[in-house]
Every structure is written in structure tokens, then in C-alpha cells.
Amino acid sequence: MKILLTGAGGQVGTDLLPLLLGRGDEVAAFDIAPRPAHCPDAVQWVQGDITQAPEVNDVVRAFQPDRIFHFAAILSAKGEQIPHRAWAVNMDGTRNVLEAARQFGVAQIFYTSTIAVFGDGLPDVVGDDVPLQPTTMYGLTKVAGELLGAWYQQTYGIDFRGVRFPGLINAGIPGGGTSDYALFMYVDGLRTGAYESFVEADSKIPFMYMPDALRAVLELSDAPRSALTRNIYNIAAISPTAEEIADAVRSRIPGVNLTFKSDPVRQAILDSWPEVLDDANARADWGWAHEFDLEKMSDDLLPKVKALIGSSEGGEPVPA
Ligand SMILES: NC(=O)c1ccc[n+]([C@@H]2O[C@H](COP(=O)([O-])OP(=O)(O)OC[C@H]3O[C@@H](n4cnc5c(N)ncnc54)[C@H](O)[C@@H]3O)[C@@H](O)[C@H]2O)c1
Structure with a gap:
């Protein structure tokens, strides 16, 4: 399997790269940061900016991934400090990834959303379908990313799926x-x-311990589409x-x-x-269970x- 990992130099991507290699995937990484010293040799590292469509198109055209794991983002605290950059990276970046997938025939996009999509006034236990009314730039761009991906699936048949990570x-x-x-x-x-x-x-x-989070990504990505009843899943630990x-x-x-x-x-x-998150849909559809x-x-x-x-x-x- 050929996998392109955007935001590969981040907290989650750094830990995921060796797992992908370990199961025999061919991996390309796309990040605005230069190749880190700890990056395994087998990973093809492409330094580029997700907000620039030609750069995203180039890497997808050249590598021809089966799946894109789209992790590149500006997260919550930084998003409030540089809101316009957060908009560009999280919104334009996600659209560029989806557009490249459409143009070059990538079968699956895996999206990493967050509990920051929720807002104030939540019930004690929060399910997948409570109203999403975030008050941060990070949260609102992730809500829009969830919806944009679902639209690409509905309109162009791209398989779009992902999780909302806890802390x-x-x-x-x-x-x-x-x-x-x-x-x-x-x-x-x-x-x-x-x-x-x-x-x-x-x-x-x-909260979730990183090994569980990485396993969730791999298990949902590998689940048969026919088993899934939605695009984005709460996952709890x-x-x-x-x-x-x-x-x-x-x-x-x-x-x-x-x-x-x-x-x-x-x-x-x-x-x-x-x-507390309710992740009953993830547990029922693809057997999610934290360890x-x-x-x-x-x-x-x-x-x-x-x-x-x-x-x-x-x-x-x-x-x-
Ligand atoms: N870490 C968490 O606790 C957590 C919780 C919920 C959701 N998430 C989501 O998981 C994903 C990965 O999170 P993380 O913790 O690894 O984030 P991180 O901030 O550690 O890493 C993000 C990566 O994106 C890259 N990036 C930023 N701007 C870019 C650009 N313009 N072009 C290309 N690359 C760019 C950065 O260089 C960095 O390597 C994100 O989508 C995030 O929203 C993380």
C-alpha cells in the first residue's frame, strides 16, 4: 500500500511513520518542515506547503498514493495566535488535498479531526451528532473540513473517513x-x-494514549467501507x-x-x-476498543x- 502522510513531522505523524513501514507500506511524507534527523531512511520526505495547490498536486501526481493520511494542521492554541494562517492551512490545505485526490484518483483520504469541534453547552456524554458550535478557529476549520470531505465523497466518490481525537x-x-x-x-x-x-x-x-490513537487510525483506514455508517467517528479511551x-x-x-x-x-x-465522549458508532461499525x-x-x-x-x-x- 502506498501512503502519503501530510504533517508527518508532527506529534502523531512522527509516531505513525515507523508503524506504517513496519507493516510494509511504501510511505511518502509531506511537511513544511525539513526532514527530521529521526525520520527513517525508507520514508520519502517532500518538504512543501499544504496551502499551495501546485505543491500538493506535484507530490500526489509523482507518488500516486493509494491513501492520503491528512494530518497537517495548525492546532488550537497556535490557531488563536495566527488565525488567518490556521484558516489557510486547515481549510485551503484540506481542499488542496481533496482536489489532488480527485484529480489523481486517490482512493481514500483519512482525516484527523478533534474534540475541539464541539462547543459550549454540551451534554455530560457527547455523541457523534451533537450540534457542532466551536468557538476557536481550530475547531471551526475542523468542522468545515469534516463537511468538505463528506461532500467530496458524495460528489466525487472519494472514500473520506476519519476520527475525532481526544487529547x-x-x-x-x-x-x-x-x-x-x-x-x-x-x-x-x-x-x-x-x-x-x-x-x-x-x-x-x-484523553487517549498515543499507541491507542495510532491503532485507531490504522484500524479505521483498513475497515471495509461497507461496514461504515458515517465519515467521522468519535473515539474514546x-x-x-x-x-x-x-x-x-x-x-x-x-x-x-x-x-x-x-x-x-x-x-x-x-x-x-x-x-466524556460516546464512541458507540466506532465500536459498532469497525470494532474500536481502547487498550x-x-x-x-x-x-x-x-x-x-x-x-x-x-x-x-x-x-x-x-x-x-
Ligand atoms: N495531538 C493531539 O492531541 C491532537 C488532538 C486532536 C486532533 N489532532 C489532529 O491530529 C493531526 C496531527 O496532530 P499533531 O499533534 O501531530 O500536530 P503537530 O502540530 O504536532 O503537527 C502538525 C504538522 O503539520 C505541519 N504543517 C503545518 N503547516 C503546514 C503546511 N502549511 N504545510 C505542510 N505541513 C504543515 C507541521 O510542520 C507539523 O509537522 C492534526 O490534524 C490535529 O488537528 C491532534
Whole structure:
């Protein structure tokens, strides 16, 4: 299978590349960033700008992928700082990918949406079809991307499918996002023995451990179209409170001091997100089931964070 991965240099793409190679896919990467040092040799890296249709057309024409995994995006916090660039990357970029797929006969586009498509006033458990009324540039462009892809499927027969990721957790140093308090408890818990979360102890949002997120991408991409009843699926894993995450860390790092002091700005963003996702459609249609609960994730994550801190000697924050 030939797969073109846009945004391959990001948090998710970096972890997905070795999995694709491992199952025998031929992989090309398209990213505005230069080829990273850690990129496997087998990956064909094309540096380009997703907002420029000719650059997208060139890579799709030359590589002729069976599927495009479209990950390139400007995410939530940055999207509010550079909203017009976020519009260009998330909207024009997605249209360019869909247009290239139409012109050059790509069978499937896989889209990575987000829980940021939801807005205020949500029910306690949020299903696929609640009204989507996001208040961020990131959220609104992802809603439009979901709808545009469905239109390309309906109009041109391109197979368009994707997931709404919860906050993703992997072994990295957090870079300033609203859900970073979770990973910081592990990272600073190990690094300094203490961390003060910027949210209330009872704050609760959906999270997913990266290995589950990557498996969701591969499983939905491989599912027979006839089994799918929709284009975009909620996928859920865990929805721990901040206090429950702290307890998981405390039980693994004796003596760690984890406290809470809410920052009103970030608390307000967090409070507008869903607490719990309903992913019944994903479970029914393509057999989605998460593997990592809070305990299993903590067991797997801590040694990896420890190794990361060791390798970077306590390290400066890097974008997560
Ligand atoms: N990480 C999460 O917690 C999370 C949660 C929900 C949804 N998602 C979605 O998953 C996808 C991947 O997220 P991520 O965390 O890897 O994001 P990321 O910010 O780490 O990576 C995005 C990548 O897109 C590239 N990019 C940006 N502008 C570009 C342009 N003009 N042309 C080409 N490439 C460009 C960047 O260089 C970067 O490598 C995104 O679509 C995102 O919306 C992620």
C-alpha cells in the first residue's frame, strides 16, 4: 500500500511513520518542515506547503498514493495566535488535498479531526451528532473540513473517513497546550518531584494514549467501507479527573508533591470541552476498543518519560 502522510513531522505523524513501514507500506511524507534527523531512511520526505495547490498536486501526481493520511494542521492554541494562517492551512490545505485526490484518483483520504469541534453547552456524554458550535478557529476549520470531505465523497466518490481525537498523551515534554497538566504531572513529578496543575482537581476531559490513537487510525483506514455508517467517528479511551491522574502518579513516584491552582483562562477553555465522549458508532461499525486505561498508560509511560528526561538532561520544553 502506498501512503502519503501530510504533517508527518508532527506529534502523531512522527509516531505513525515507523508503524506504517513496519507493516510494509511504501510511505511518502509531506511537511513544511525539513526532514527530521529521526525520520527513517525508507520514508520519502517532500518538504512543501499544504496551502499551495501546485505543491500538493506535484507530490500526489509523482507518488500516486493509494491513501492520503491528512494530518497537517495548525492546532488550537497556535490557531488563536495566527488565525488567518490556521484558516489557510486547515481549510485551503484540506481542499488542496481533496482536489489532488480527485484529480489523481486517490482512493481514500483519512482525516484527523478533534474534540475541539464541539462547543459550549454540551451534554455530560457527547455523541457523534451533537450540534457542532466551536468557538476557536481550530475547531471551526475542523468542522468545515469534516463537511468538505463528506461532500467530496458524495460528489466525487472519494472514500473520506476519519476520527475525532481526544487529547493525546505520549512520552514527550509538553509544549504549552491546555491539556498539558496531565503529562506535566509525570514529567515534572520525575524531574523535580513536584508539579502544580493549572486546573481544578475535579477537571475532567477525554484523553487517549498515543499507541491507542495510532491503532485507531490504522484500524479505521483498513475497515471495509461497507461496514461504515458515517465519515467521522468519535473515539474514546479515558476521562480521568486531574486528581485521578495525580493519584496514578503518586502511587508510582513515592513522595511526589502534586497540587492544584486553577488558572482562569486555561480553566475556561478546558471547561468548554466535553468530559466524556460516546464512541458507540466506532465500536459498532469497525470494532474500536481502547487498550490503555489510566493505570496501564501510567505503567507504560513513566519509564519512557524517564528515558526521555535522561536523554535530554532535564531538557528544555519542546512542542508536544
Ligand atoms: N495531538 C493531539 O492531541 C491532537 C488532538 C486532536 C486532533 N489532532 C489532529 O491530529 C493531526 C496531527 O496532530 P499533531 O499533534 O501531530 O500536530 P503537530 O502540530 O504536532 O503537527 C502538525 C504538522 O503539520 C505541519 N504543517 C503545518 N503547516 C503546514 C503546511 N502549511 N504545510 C505542510 N505541513 C504543515 C507541521 O510542520 C507539523 O509537522 C492534526 O490534524 C490535529 O488537528 C491532534
